[in-house]
Amino acid sequence: MIKGSCHCGAVTFEILEQPDFVITCNCSICRRLNTRWAYSQRTKMTLRAPEGATHAYVWGDKDLEFHACKTCNCTTHWMATDGSRYALNCQLASEADMEGVRVRRFDGADTWELLD
Numbered sequence: 545m546i547k548g549s550c551h552c553g554a555v556t557f558e559i560l561e562q563p564d565f566v567i568t569c570n571c572s573i574c575r576r577l578n579t580r581w582a583y584s585q586r587t588k589m590t591l592r593a594p595e596g597a598t599h600a601y602v603w604g605d606k607d608l609e610f611h612a613c614k615t616c617n618c619t620t621h622w623m624a625t626d627g628s629r630y631a632l633n634c635q636l637a638s639e640a641d642m643e644g645v646r647v648r649r650f651d652g653a654d655t656w657e658l659l660d
């Protein structure tokens with residue numbers, strides 16, 4: 545299991561099985577946030593983000609909300625605005641929990657394909 549939390553502990557998550565891989569992305573937001581994503585469609589996971597604990601950044605097509613903790617400002621997850629899927633930022637997990645998890649590079653800036 546991979547456990548993660550923001551720095552202050554208001555938002556926590558658990559990834560129940562080790563994912564095949566997590567994603568780094570070079571799109572305009574991910575490259576700035578330096579995130580590593582695990583996706584709800586691929587992996588069993590739970591997110592505990594109490595109502596009001598995060599603020600959301602939405603722009604452009606407005607199909608994703610990028611959430612960060614209101615208290616400590618860590619980027620915790622993104623959520624589809626229709627609620628259909630989400631992803632957790634594995635930078636919030638310990639190095640020990642992430643050991644052996646492959647990190648794959650996704651070209652979100654251009655082709656929307658994996659680069660490796």
Ligand SMILES: [Zn+2]
Pocket residue numbers: 550551552553554555613614615616617618
């Ligand atoms: Zn926090």
